[in-house]
Amino acid sequence: MSAHAAITGAHVTAVGARPGTTALGLHYEAASGAVADAGLTLDDVDGVLCAYSLAEPHPMLASAFCEHAGLRPAFSAGIHAGGASAATMVVQAAALVRSGQCRHVLVVTGDNRATGMSRDRAIAALAEFGHPEFERPFGLAIYAAYALVARRYMHEYGVRSEDLAALAVVHRRHAGRHPKAHMREPITVDDVLASRVIASPLHLLDCCLVSDGAAAVLVSAAEAAVDCAKHPISVLGAGQGHTHEHIVAAPSLTEFGCRDSAARAFARAGVGPGDVDVAAIYDSFTITLLVELESMGFFAKGEAGPAAAAGALDLGGRLPCNTHGGLLSFGHSGAAGGMFHVVEAVAQLRGEAEARQVPGAEVAFVHGDGGILSAHCSMVLARR
Amino acid sequence: MTTRPLPPITPDSRPFWDGCAHGELRVQRCRACAGLQLPPRARCRACGADTFDWATLPPRGVVYSFTIVHRAPTPAFRDDVPYVLALVEVAPGARLMLNVVDCEASAMGIGAPVDIGFEPREADGATAFLPVARLSPATDPPDARPAAR
Ligand SMILES: [Zn+2]
Numbered sequence: 001m002s003a004h005a006a007i008t009g010a011h012v013t014a015v016g017a018r019p020g021t022t023a024l025g026l027h028y029e030a031a032s033g034a035v036a037d038a039g040l041t042l043d044d045v046d047g048v049l050c051a052y053s054l055a056e057p058h059p060m061l062a063s064a065f066c067e068h069a070g071l072r073p074a075f076s077a078g079i080h081a082g083g084a085s086a087a088t089m090v091v092q093a094a095a096l097v098r099s100g101q102c103r104h105v106l107v108v109t110g111d112n113r114a115t116g117m118s119r120d121r122a123i124a125a126l127a128e129f130g131h132p133e134f135e136r137p138f139g140l141a142i143y144a145a146y147a148l149v150a151r152r153y154m155h156e157y158g159v160r161s162e163d164l165a166a167l168a169v170v171h172r173r174h175a176g177r178h179p180k181a182h183m184r185e186p187i188t189v190d191d192v193l194a195s196r197v198i199a200s201p202l203h204l205l206d207c208c209l210v211s212d213g214a215a216a217v218l219v220s221a222a223e224a225a226v227d228c229a230k231h232p233i234s235v236l237g238a239g240q241g242h243t244h245e246h247i248v249a250a251p252s253l254t255e256f257g258c259r260d261s262a263a264r265a266f267a268r269a270g271v272g273p274g275d276v277d278v279a280a281i282y283d284s285f286t287i288t289l290l291v292e293l294e295s296m297g298f299f300a301k302g303e304a305g306p307a308a309a310a311g312a313l314d315l316g317g318r319l320p321c322n323t324h325g326g327l328l329s330f331g332h333s334g335a336a337g338g339m340f341h342v343v344e345a346v347a348q349l350r351g352e353a354e355a356r357q358v359p360g361a362e363v364a365f366v367h368g369d370g371g372i373l374s375a376h377c378s379m380v381l382a383r384r
Numbered sequence: 385m386t387t388r389p390l391p392p393i394t395p396d397s398r399p400f401w402d403g404c405a406h407g408e409l410r411v412q413r414c415r416a417c418a419g420l421q422l423p424p425r426a427r428c429r430a431c432g433a434d435t436f437d438w439a440t441l442p443p444r445g446v447v448y449s450f451t452i453v454h455r456a457p458t459p460a461f462r463d464d465v466p467y468v469l470a471l472v473e474v475a476p477g478a479r480l481m482l483n484v485v486d487c488e489a490s491a492m493g494i495g496a497p498v499d500i501g502f503e504p505r506e507a508d509g510a511t512a513f514l515p516v517a518r519l520s521p522a523t524d525p526p527d528a529r530p531a532a533r
Contacts, residue, residue, distance in 0.1 A: 124458045133391035134423045135481050137505075137514060141457030144469055152449035155494045199469075200452040200489075248471065248481045249423060253449055 005094035006225040006232030007381065008104070008218050009038030010346040012339075015213030015331035016182040019115045023053035024068045026110035030214035030336070031069060038218045039229025040104065045218070047075040047102035049093055051085035051109050051335030054125045055116035065108065075102050082129075082370025083282050084240075085109065086215075086338030087377035091238040093219035103224040110214025111334030122210055129371060131246040143207055143285065145247040145372040147199035150287040152253035154201065156301075157294075161201055163305020164286035165192035168205050168328055170313045171283065175325025177355040182211045182331035189309075206286040211331035215339035217346065233349045236271070236363075236380040239264020247372040255295065258369065261376035262296035265365075269380035273297035276380075277361040278348045279319050280341035282369040283326040292367060293321075296378070315358060323348065323356040338368040342379075349383040386460040387507040391514070396424050399438045404502045404513040411478055413439040420475040429477070443500040445472035445517070448479055450492050472498055472517055482517040491519060 011033025013026060027050070035042055048071060050062035058064040062076045075096060081088045086109055093105035113122050130140040153159055169189055175181035187205060195204040218228075225232035241257025241264070244250040266272050273296065281296075283289040293304040298319055299312075307313070313321040324330040324344040327337045345364035347353045364381045393401045400422070403410030412424040416433035420441075427434050450470035456462040468484040470492075484498060498517040505514050 120459060126457070130457075131423060131481075132389075133393065133397055136457075137389050137391050138481050138483050139388070139453060139457055139461045139464065139467060139469060140481060141453070141455070143455070144451050144453050144457070147451035147453075148449040148469070148471055151451060152494065155449070196454065197452070198455045200454075202451075246423070248479055249425075251429070251477070253471075 003222050004234035004236060005097045006220050006222060006234050007090070007346050008220040008225050008228035008230065008232050009034040009040065010217045010343045011037050012180060012215040012343045013110070013213050014180055015211045015333060017114050018112065018212035021112045021115070021212055023056040023111050023116065024065060026112060026212065026214035027065050027108050028069050030110055030216035031106055031108045034106065034108070034216035034218050037230065038220070040218070042069060042071060045071060045104050045106045046073050047093065047096050047105035048073045049089040049105060049107045050078050051089065052078065052080055053111045054122070054334050055112045075105070081375045081377065083284060083338050084368035084370035084375040084377040085335040086342055087366055087368035087379050088240070090217060090219060090235065090342055091377060091379060094235040094238070097219060097221035097224070103221050105219045106216060107219060108214070108216035109334070109336040109339045111336060112212040113210050113334055114212045116212065131248055134248050135246055141199070142372065143202060144199040146285045146287055147202045148247055149253050149291065149373060150201050153287065153291060156254050158302050159290065159305055161193060162189055163309070164206055164290060165189040166305050166309040167283070167286040167289055167313070168192045170308050171322055171326045171328040173314065174323050174356065175329035178324050178330060181325045181329060182209050183329045202285060202287065208284045208327035208332040208337070209329070211333045213331050213333035213336055215336045215343050217339070217342055231350055231383060233346050234382050234384055236382045237265050237267070237269025238377065238379045239268060241376040243374065245371055245374050250372070256291060256373040257376040258292045258367065258373065258378070259295040261378040262367065265378035265380050266297070271363060271380060275363050276319065276365045277363050278323065278345065278358045279321040279365045280345045281321060281365070281367040282338060282341065283322055283328050284332070284369065286328070288369055288373065291373060292369065296367070315356065320358045323353060323358065341366055341368070345381050349381060386458070388460045388505060390505060390507045390510055390512040393512070400424065401512065403440065404515055407502050409441045409443040409474060409500055409515070410438045411441055411475060412436050420478040422474070422478050422480055441474055444520070445474040445480065445498050445500060447492065447494055447496045447498060448473045449494060450484065452489050468492060470517060472500070480515060482515055484517045484519065487519050
């Protein structure tokens, strides 16, 4: 039996516009689904990790969730790492069960950003990521920060808007195969290029969605995982990389912590990029994914766009990537956005991905990015 | 109509903003290696030392990257769109985020030299001087640039 911590339960709620929901209610829905998926009940949970809600900010979200769900766990805490929160929490949950502090850690994320806050408030909340003195007075928004990365990256490596658009097109194609995806209508490269410019060179369809939704996983100790209903998915190895918080202070606009985080995760897992059967990599913007793919050993600089256009990220391609549709098309619900990637990787490794299934998938790579390519967390998951 | 925000100046950053009010570009300088950095922080990004003074630089820089923002981040910027937001390198590795004003979008490019000025902004009865960039006149056309520059 493997000594690795294992993901034993996983659940994603319906995503999209879900009027009448609350952030805590969405958390509860995802949590209930994840423990039921493991064949357990909430009373089996002895550890809880939560991240944050933009629509319903709580200073202690994990405690608020436990109160809401009637849990009195032996361990509970919140983790704030932006889009890297989900992967980071899974890694921390694995550490909690491997160290014997917990048997079953519930990792739960969710937000009702689409209907729980006005469009203006949602966008303004994203502006809060900017440096209060050296960025926000000049009108920075998170999409503008990624646009600055995109412009520099395109300049250095000859990447074109068509290359970024090719990534958006693949994601929508994947989402069309997922019954819960927020946006499933196919799009073309021309559609992306014709969508309005948000911050040049990024168009509307280069940007992630804003969705209500939630997702949760249960991470169990190896000896506790054998009692669960589904085949356990091992957390084989993980790593992080950090270079900055604000884009004005980033040491580079083309090299980020994802390179180190992936290298560390692969080294600890004892596998390499070529061993990955299916990937779930953070795609808040098309440029986000392109930079990551070209930093983490999957594609050479400038290669990811043309490869995506030629089918490399599709089912049957060299690296089936974000088969649920990603943040670009499946949905993005704050910290749950990164958890959607985790849940999809678990579905693939269990062989439960239905029309999206990568046949025989045994090794998955999951990656989260928080801030402006600021905080990175990579994981290798495996069916073993 | 809300007004665009003023920088919430801190003791760490006050020399920079005082410089702006005096028409000077001041940059945090490491006492150990003379490395320059912005925004100011506790340790030198080059050598790790933690004692600094402030250097006054010529108010010029080079566009490291830029974007033309079409969707305002908050209602306060709604009247300004589209506007140019640029990362401007004022010394190797030391960057400022600035608006490039009075320019055609088509004239923007990575590597373009800019001149930095300082202009007042009022909000809630307070005033601060903020740096603002304009493309250097010498850049257009490039061959008209004085040879000595
Ligand atoms: Zn130094």
